[in-house]
């Protein structure tokens with residue numbers, strides 16, 4: 001009899017565990033469905049084109065800055081290890097190792113996570129630091145600033161306003177007219193070369209001093 005009791009107790013335990021597994025699996029499935037549903041909300045595209053730039057230009061600020069929120073596992077899927085480390089974990093690439101520190105092509109630098117246009121090559125300058133440096137963002141409202149007290153210093157961290165990606169820091173030792181140095185990580189940026197037609201259009205409308 002004790003043996004029988006033991007067996008039925010073991011069966012009850014097995015049944016309980018099986019029920020727990022089913023409940024757990026159902027919860028996991030619901031979570032996946034929920035997060036996948038969420039994925040459809042953010043403004044996100046893997047392709048870059050002039051149309052994207054125009055869409056940003058023609059959309060209201062509220063639409064453009066509609067938050068892009070993803071789970072870490074989704075960012076990991078989309079980004080390289082270095083891009084994830086810099087943008088989602090607040091990392092810094094080593095000086096003179098990034099793709100854009102010495103990049104001189106004309107175009108637009110976008111957030112590597114959500115493609116928000118952040119910096120124009122026209123505001124890029126040679127800072128001698130080994131990181132891509134700009135004296136102003138395309139739109140001050142497209143970036144947010146946060147106090148950073150890491151590494152025994154007080155710095156101003158810069159993040160993408162739309163997806164909160166860590167981009168780099170801003171310092172007040174930049175050139176005129178802003179006097180600011182947006183010291184960015186290449187890994188936080190993607191680059192879109194400016195089309196010649198766009199260049200022509202800009203030349204006819206922009207102040208010749210800036211050319």
Ligand SMILES: [Zn+2]
Pocket residue numbers: 111112113114115116160161162163164165
């Ligand atoms: Zn972003």
